[in-house]
Amino acid sequence: MEQQAVQLDxxxxxxxxxxxxxxxxVTIPCGHSYCMNCINTHWDEQDKKGxxxxxxxxxxxxxxxxxxxxxxxxxxxxxxxxSGFGRKFKEEV
Ligand SMILES: [Zn+2]
Ligand SMILES: [Zn+2]
Numbered sequence: 001m002e003q004q005a006v007q008l009d010x011x012x013x014x015x016x017x018x019x020x021x022x023x024x025x026v027t028i029p030c031g032h033s034y035c036m037n038c039i040n041t042h043w044d045e046q047d048k049k050g051x052x053x054x055x056x057x058x059x060x061x062x063x064x065x066x067x068x069x070x071x072x073x074x075x076x077x078x079x080x081x082x083s084g085f086g087r088k089f090k091e092e093v
Contacts, residue, residue: 012033012073012076013073013076013077013080015033015034015035015038016032016034016055016056017034017035017038017039017041017042017055018035018038020035021077021080021081022034022035022073022074022077023035023036023037024036024037024069024074025069025070025073025074025077026039026067026068026069026070027068027070027073028054028061028065028067029059029061029065030054030056030057030059030061032054032056032057033070033073034055036067036069039055039067040067042055043064047064050062052064052065
């Protein structure tokens with residue numbers, strides 16, 4: 001049970017682009033979360049194509065979705081960072 005919880009936390013708190021803990025987490029319309037910076041950079045590259053996709057599920061969005069900070073994830077991430085979870089996570093990856 002405990003191990004499962006940790007697994008879930010990793011998925012919840014890590015960014016699929018930089019593989020680090022989410023920094024300024026934002027959740028896009030398909031429900032996936034990224035660092036504000038990572039998804040912005042990803043979408044900046046797609047700007048010329050005029051469509052924006054989720055790197056995880058490849059769902060495309062037009063126009064570019066407005067990103068709003070996921071305050072819940074940010075708060076949880078801050079707690080995790082304080083408790084040393086982030087450091088442990090990095091070492092294992
Ligand atoms: Zn990231
Ligand atoms: Zn997605």
